[in-house]
Amino acid sequence: MSYKPMDFSNDSIARAEAYLEQVRPAAEASRWKPKYHVSAPANWLSDPNGFCRFKGEYHLFYQHHPYAPKWGNMYWGHMKSRDLVRWEHMPTALAPDQDYDKDGCFSGSAMEKDGKLYLLYTGNVWTGSDWTRDLQQVQCAAVSEDGVTFTKVPQNPLISSAPSGDIHPNHFRDPKVWRQGEYYYFVLGSRSRSDRGQALLYRSSTLLDWEFVSILAQGDARLGYMWECPDLFALDDKHVLIISPEGMAPEGDLYHNKSQSGYLVGKFDEERGTFEHGDFHLLDYGFNFYAPQTTLDDQGRRVMVGWMSMWDDEMPEKADQWAGMMTMPRVITMKDNQVLSMPHPELSQLRGAIIAYNDITLINEVNLEGVRGHCLELELKVRAEEGSVFGLKFGCSEDGTEETVLTYDGREGKLILDRTRSGQGPGGVRKAPVQLRDGRLVLRIFIDQSCAEIFVGDGELAMSARFYPGEASDRIVLFGDGSAVVEQLDKWEMNSCWL
Template structure:
């Protein structure tokens, strides 16, 4: 039997400089995000033999500082009895110096129907954080609960008071999305606790809850997840599938989660399947897939597809999750390109040739209630990304040149806009007012890109531009 070789990269025109991607081939969800033995590890859903989705492997990268990443060998390869058709998403946890991976085994019934499948939960382990052995008694959870459908995946494991818990995304037999929980004292034998929360309606909260994550932040319990099947509601829930959170309180004795409404975490086109980890200093850090199902991915022509977002810190304030770039990303800065303050009556060119840049912009809002401000990433003949703010409504509207659909987000009334923007070869991440509102986008161009700010009324705009390291990720 001839050994399969990974697909080759044929062009680097859209290749990212400081975002985690695969050496080649397809990636989607981040998995197993953790800190182990002096390194941050992130795994990801990966198909190395094509730039399209295929039987899922676990790709792997690690970093000492959340900035400079090294690609490592594939951690999990499907094909064993417990995961014959894919090693789907999951998580990682350290116990007694061993790193354990928990993942979903995917299985087709063999009738050619890709929607006709079943799933189980499995474990693998490693002492060096690089080479993993699948547990000999897999699966650790052989089948879904009796009141569940075949949608039963994406285990996230954590520990509390000496007990381990696993939350899974699932679909109840009523066709509604839900999150279910298991508990264990040894990571091997798991007891079903039950559903801790379920969708309150098919179109309002979805038919399947993917990639659940559960953690306590600033005294509240957060269920972060990616529901599928939510209908667009005005200017909300406009992506094919959503990613967001519920804030509430979890009773470990009764396995019940009392929670509020669903809120989107990022309002951009390209943000899905989040996973968090707790840093050694207690920060809650999140990373996501920086794409979306059914998006056009021009980089597929070049032998790769997909990437992960920059790591972001989560904070809870006024029942809202704020998301900001982790402080370590300041180490990406190679040099300060500009630092200036200008009185602007119309348009200001903030940065030229910004293909690997961090841009910080402060704009006071001293004008009338009709004042508008716009931020644009553009070439000589095209606005790739245009973000417009209206003081009257506190609303941002984002338009992309390659998309017909707009994206929207609002902030609290304020007297100044602060933007922190990370631009890579084919991605832009925009953080507004300390991460109160975030937009994540992919874009594709062969020309150099400039950053401009336009105001409708005269303002004094302050800005700083940094050139970033575009070789922060090394590939094997």
């Protein structure tokens, strides 16, 4: 397909910014808008894009529909931070204003070169009414001197069609770029002609002229029909390929979300274009985690951000002119071939006053004075017996009709997150395998208006969830069967992440 140039002189971005300013007050007034999790000023936010550090600042772009709180023709929204803690909104970075991307600037990534910031993204064009088949996807770039105003390069599209072979010609997206030695590489999400998810590898010496290297990895039928938003990086002496498969069938307690996000651990050989890897593992066992992207922070730590929503969610916040948020930045590490994830340590800067308790026996229900709220962090260290059952309820109403319940069931060796009675929005239950360590369970729980992030131990398990309690449903209740003791409980109010 050939494309003719179109000159919009950034009118598309100016119009989007003007509309966002009109609807922003309604979004900011929403009781469900998070305080220390980032979201768009208004309307739709989904995949994190272009997560990077440029000229001493972190930039986080994202899939954005500025005109409605629903998915549509994708723009790239933009925010930045000096420390991954406090953020500020920036002008929209990319608009679908060219022939080759007129139906969406889809997901991608960022790379610094010669003091400039390049965004690599997928341009999308619908060619018919069947959105699973009638589409043309191409790979494109835009460049900026200051990291704020971007110009699409005249060479676009850099890659105008999918390679030949066992590669679906229409599903070919989400470039994630890195530099290794004298070359730039990126991985692309893809599907085979027989509908198996896979990742493609490309290489370039210029960042603009790309050659196809190989099908880097391909799944079996179990791993879905399409891998979105791949991300390949080194972690210790291994390599990790993050993928977000579409079309995985449930297996026991696992894979009950519409789409999944997880990882493969293996060894990447850039000379041969191969990635030998082990089994697929989830990055998050909750309801709402998709399309994560990573970068390195100023200390060399690998940091990950994900979209904390899911494609089939009701998203009651749409009525308030916004939809979607990101997880907190998580530092990911490797232990025994398992990826661990924990909140970035700098996030402790957002803590306010602390309330602490010690040696609380969990029998029936326990209410602790001062331990309630919509915007807080909890850390619990619990000593328990084998077979203990205990947990906590949050977002609880006074009459008990609303509650989100987190239960450790030692009889099953599982952590159970139940939002059946969470208020508005979807319900459901998610279960994850958890064992006591030396007779103890350590939990960190972050609650922020309409979301929760839960971390176990040193990060061996994470669970994320959106939930929509009533405005007065701010109680937190501990419970147990009498066989567990909270050795320590710390509760902090959390301050806003916005400058």
